[in-house]
Amino acid sequence: MAAEKKASKMTVQQLKTPKGTRDWVGADMLLRDHIFNSILDVFKRHGGVSLDTPVFELKDVLSGKYGEDSKLIYDLADQGGELCALRYDLTVPFARWLGMSNTQSIKRYQIAKVYRRDQPAVTRGRMREFYQCDFDIAGVYDSMIPDAEILRITSEIFDVLKMDISIAINHRQILDGMFAVAGVPPEKVRTISSAVDKLDKAPWAEVKKEMVEGKGLSEEVADRIGEYVKHNGDLPTIIKFLKEDQALMANSDIKAGVEDMELLSSYLNAFRVGTKVVFDLALARGLDYYTGIIYEVKTNLAPEVDKKKTKGNDELSQVGSIAAGGRYDNLVGMYGKRQIPCVGISFGVDRIYTIMKARQETEGKARVREVDVYVMAFGGSGFTGLLLERMQIVSKLWEAGIRAEFQAKVKPKLPQQFKAAEDVPLGVILGEDELKNGEVRLKALNTGAAEEEKDRGQLVKLDDLVAEIKKLL
Amino acid sequence: MAAEKKASKMTVQQLKTPKGTRDWVGADMLLRDHIFNSILDVFKRHGGVSLDTPVFELKDVLSGKYGEDSKLIYDLADQGGELCALRYDLTVPFARWLGMSNTQSIKRYQIAKVYRRDQPAVTRGRMREFYQCDFDIAGVYDSMIPDAEILRITSEIFDVLKMDISIAINHRQILDGMFAVAGVPPEKVRTISSAVDKLDKAPWAEVKKEMVEGKGLSEEVADRIGEYVKHNGDLPTIIKFLKEDQALMANSDIKAGVEDMELLSSYLNAFRVGTKVVFDLALARGLDYYTGIIYEVKTNLAPEVDKKKTKGNDELSQVGSIAAGGRYDNLVGMYGKRQIPCVGISFGVDRIYTIMKARQETEGKARVREVDVYVMAFGGSGFTGLLLERMQIVSKLWEAGIRAEFQAKVKPKLPQQFKAAEDVPLGVILGEDELKNGEVRLKALNTGAAEEEKDRGQLVKLDDLVAEIKKLL
Numbered sequence: 001m002a003a004e005k006k007a008s009k010m011t012v013q014q015l016k017t018p019k020g021t022r023d024w025v026g027a028d029m030l031l032r033d034h035i036f037n038s039i040l041d042v043f044k045r046h047g048g049v050s051l052d053t054p055v056f057e058l059k060d061v062l063s064g065k066y067g068e069d070s071k072l073i074y075d076l077a078d079q080g081g082e083l084c085a086l087r088y089d090l091t092v093p094f095a096r097w098l099g100m101s102n103t104q105s106i107k108r109y110q111i112a113k114v115y116r117r118d119q120p121a122v123t124r125g126r127m128r129e130f131y132q133c134d135f136d137i138a139g140v141y142d143s144m145i146p147d148a149e150i151l152r153i154t155s156e157i158f159d160v161l162k163m164d165i166s167i168a169i170n171h172r173q174i175l176d177g178m179f180a181v182a183g184v185p186p187e188k189v190r191t192i193s194s195a196v197d198k199l200d201k202a203p204w205a206e207v208k209k210e211m212v213e214g215k216g217l218s219e220e221v222a223d224r225i226g227e228y229v230k231h232n233g234d235l236p237t238i239i240k241f242l243k244e245d246q247a248l249m250a251n252s253d254i255k256a257g258v259e260d261m262e263l264l265s266s267y268l269n270a271f272r273v274g275t276k277v278v279f280d281l282a283l284a285r286g287l288d289y290y291t292g293i294i295y296e297v298k299t300n301l302a303p304e305v306d307k308k309k310t311k312g313n314d315e316l317s318q319v320g321s322i323a324a325g326g327r328y329d330n331l332v333g334m335y336g337k338r339q340i341p342c343v344g345i346s347f348g349v350d351r352i353y354t355i356m357k358a359r360q361e362t363e364g365k366a367r368v369r370e371v372d373v374y375v376m377a378f379g380g381s382g383f384t385g386l387l388l389e390r391m392q393i394v395s396k397l398w399e400a401g402i403r404a405e406f407q408a409k410v411k412p413k414l415p416q417q418f419k420a421a422e423d424v425p426l427g428v429i430l431g432e433d434e435l436k437n438g439e440v441r442l443k444a445l446n447t448g449a450a451e452e453e454k455d456r457g458q459l460v461k462l463d464d465l466v467a468e469i470k471k472l473l
Numbered sequence: 474m475a476a477e478k479k480a481s482k483m484t485v486q487q488l489k490t491p492k493g494t495r496d497w498v499g500a501d502m503l504l505r506d507h508i509f510n511s512i513l514d515v516f517k518r519h520g521g522v523s524l525d526t527p528v529f530e531l532k533d534v535l536s537g538k539y540g541e542d543s544k545l546i547y548d549l550a551d552q553g554g555e556l557c558a559l560r561y562d563l564t565v566p567f568a569r570w571l572g573m574s575n576t577q578s579i580k581r582y583q584i585a586k587v588y589r590r591d592q593p594a595v596t597r598g599r600m601r602e603f604y605q606c607d608f609d610i611a612g613v614y615d616s617m618i619p620d621a622e623i624l625r626i627t628s629e630i631f632d633v634l635k636m637d638i639s640i641a642i643n644h645r646q647i648l649d650g651m652f653a654v655a656g657v658p659p660e661k662v663r664t665i666s667s668a669v670d671k672l673d674k675a676p677w678a679e680v681k682k683e684m685v686e687g688k689g690l691s692e693e694v695a696d697r698i699g700e701y702v703k704h705n706g707d708l709p710t711i712i713k714f715l716k717e718d719q720a721l722m723a724n725s726d727i728k729a730g731v732e733d734m735e736l737l738s739s740y741l742n743a744f745r746v747g748t749k750v751v752f753d754l755a756l757a758r759g760l761d762y763y764t765g766i767i768y769e770v771k772t773n774l775a776p777e778v779d780k781k782k783t784k785g786n787d788e789l790s791q792v793g794s795i796a797a798g799g800r801y802d803n804l805v806g807m808y809g810k811r812q813i814p815c816v817g818i819s820f821g822v823d824r825i826y827t828i829m830k831a832r833q834e835t836e837g838k839a840r841v842r843e844v845d846v847y848v849m850a851f852g853g854s855g856f857t858g859l860l861l862e863r864m865q866i867v868s869k870l871w872e873a874g875i876r877a878e879f880q881a882k883v884k885p886k887l888p889q890q891f892k893a894a895e896d897v898p899l900g901v902i903l904g905e906d907e908l909k910n911g912e913v914r915l916k917a918l919n920t921g922a923a924e925e926e927k928d929r930g931q932l933v934k935l936d937d938l939v940a941e942i943k944k945l946l
Contacts, residue, residue, distance in 0.1 A: 270864035391743035
């Protein structure tokens with residue numbers, strides 16, 4: 001509230017949000033908040049600690065962390081003083097914070113906006129300002145226990161959101177060992193790993209072509225990789241497959257990875273999430289810094305969303321992975337003297353939002369606010385409007401924690417009051433005669449306009465009103 | 474999660490947040506969230522609609538809105554494309570949004586960070602990145618009804634936060650009329666109003682000196698102002714005082730303002746907040762754009778905070794106004810074709826935080842996370858650690874929505890488990906003998922270390938565990 005009367009008047013055509021950003025309001029915000037609150041609930045259930053960092057960091061903190069993508073960082077103007085830039089993700093601020101603090105171990109979560117000067121694709125939900133939602137467990141623990149808890153948290157969150165998911169999982173040491181055994185030269189491991197990462201969207205023939213023609217791998221080596229990466233299934237099955245292959249098990253990375261996966265398998269069963277997890281030898285994940293297990297969550301769109309909403313809407317059917325992460329034991333060491341092992345996951349809340357919004361649209365009109373009761377008045381000739389009485393009664397409801405509104409008019413018309421109460425489930429209706437007896441009428445709203453006029457609801461004593469409303473809500 | 478292995482290693486001394494910003498974590502975040510959630514609850518209770526705007530706006534949207542303070546705006550660097558700047562408050566983005574939308578009326582709220590390149594005073598809670606928390610009612614309604622609801626909302630919020638407050642209130646038309654009747658030349662009204670605004674912190678003699686010597690007002694006119702502005706009291710008393718002064722009532726602005734205040738008085742009584750409101754003829758508020766009532770909320774620090782925490786801590790006793798606002802009917806018109814009258818309030822959440830933090834510190838140690846149950850194991854020689862059993866039981870608790878943790882070790886030591894459960898109220902203790910009978914021990918924690926070792930809690934059947942825990946929480 002600090003603008004001035006003499007301020008320059010803007011023309012309407014200039015009124016927009018910056019490219020790649022948007023306002024959120026009403027029903028959209030309620031849905032987004034519902035998603036955030038569901039996720040936060042689960043984070044807290046697991047002892048998560050909330051971290052909030054500034055929206056901008058010293059430029060030096062971000063420099064050299066994102067490789068080529070650094071060009072997408074938003075810089076602040078040099079107005080004297082420190083050089084700063086908007087945060088690009090939540091992981092670097094978390095690592096910076098860990099580097100500054102004395103914390104040895106933490107389960108930290110953060111839901112916040114991040115910024116990338118990318119080409120926006122608004123309909124597909126790719127924006128320049130968007131939310132990330134991260135949960136990470138940092139600290140030295142016994143092997144695979146925090147890893148299993150991250151997957152348990154993931155499973156709980158999608159249960160709460162009523163989304164059917166599966167979690168693909170792999171292990172960096174198994175993947176790298178497999179490349180070594182297949183005969184990939186060490187300097188080509190990362191680039192071949194990136195090629196395998198595309199198996200998600202491209203057929204094997206295409207990926208093989210990239211390996212052989214694009215990256216100079218021999219056809220024989222590529223075929224050996226092809227044999228391995230086609231295997232996926234539940235953890236015991238793939239673990240068995242790996243253990244029976246003596247060539248693979250002779251590799252120390254693979255041996256260590258398989259031991260991890262055996263432990264993980266028993267922990268996931270104890271946590272009752274084993275059935276949702278698929279061990280997929282083709283899962284590679286792009287980022288370099290993973291050192292242990294990696295995972296990606298996928299959803300099958302609910303049939304009603306699929307049928308009704310995706311015709312002509314390619315974006316929805318391309319939603320792809322809705323959460324992903326892994327173990328990264330060496331990142332924090334870049335920010336200080338200490339190395340702190342971490343495992344974490346990032347939820348793609350924009351993608352989750354897109355799916356849930358489509359589901360909501362198949363279920364009818366969404367509310368823009370969550371009011372439960374509308375207090376209204378009516379009367380014949382000589383109607384005073386009963387404003388003070390409406391104010392007194394609505395105050396009582398507020399004091400009882402009930403969400404309630406009334407029309408801010410001295411003499412409101414009944415149809416206007418019904419219209420304002422369009423998305424409100426209950427009406428309290430004041431009439432002068434009823435009030436003389438210490439009574440009002442309580443009625444369910446939105447039963448149809450004709451019905452509305454006829455049925456004036458049940459008579460309720462003022463003293464019982466709060467209790468009666470709470471019974472109905 | 475997008476940093477790279479090869480990233481440059483930073484030296485420890487560079488590890489800081491930018492000037493005037495800070496990280497929030499653990500107990501501080503829980504307290505801040507408690508404040509935000511209390512406020513949001515009340516906003517929603519009144520049918521508030523949530524609005525979220527981008528953290529940066531087009532530079533043109535902010536230009537010319539903040540007068541001299543424009544130099545405090547953070548600009549984004551010109552990296553090609555639109556010129557943008559970080560938002561300076563939440564009112565201009567709200568007015569920009571109203572200008573873009575077709576909304577005729579809305580109760581909108583927004584809690585979000587704003588940015589000012591001011592000289593930070595960290596101990597006093599003045600930061601470059603800080604939260605604002607605004608509720609505004611926009612739209613054409615009958616006179617003073619939304620104004621009264623804003624004050625009712627304010628009162629409810631501080632009730633929920635258990636803070637004792639009073640609301641000083643005045644009316645711009647009465648203030649301006651009073652200056653006219655006293656003989657202030659029209660061109661000096663705003664500057665004299667600014668002088669009166671200082672009566673809060675400075676004695677009358679000093680303010681008079683500023684008016685006469687600094688601003689060239691005649692001593693006679695200044696004295697007449699001095700006579701008026703010393704009046705304050707409950708609404709009926711001050712209304713009566715004004716109505717009895719025929720010179721004042723002959724001024725049309727004052728007459729209109731007094732009519733507003735009479736309506737407001739009856740509405741505040743119906744809303745049961747009349748007793749918290751003080752009509753203060755000396756209240757001026759700095760900003761130019763107010764057109765009707767203006768108000769400021771003050772708190773008396775609770776005695777325990779005052780005594781224990783303010784010695785040597787001037788900042789706390791200077792906390793001053795913790796919420797303020799008023800009616801501004803002409804601001805939205807600057808952003809489009811439509812004029813939409815508005816009335817609103819902004820809560821100083823940082824100041825509220827400072828007060829509640831001091832109060833919390835007098836009440837003992839704050840929790841950093843809200844875990845309710847710690848699942849632990851103990852045993853004699855040959856102790857296996859019961860890890861899978863702990864995992865199964867903690868999963869059951871999570872499924873029941875209970876906040877629970879366990880130690881991520883295969884064979885945890887009992888003292889370490891008790892230490893990790895330091896701020897957790899309940900412990901579930903697994904022993905091999907008890908488990909054979911389908912039982913565990915449930916005990917209240919933090920009863921003292923010696924006690925902890927002796928009392929191993931009550932035996933509970935596994936099937937009854939969730940119910941027993943819910944009973945105790």
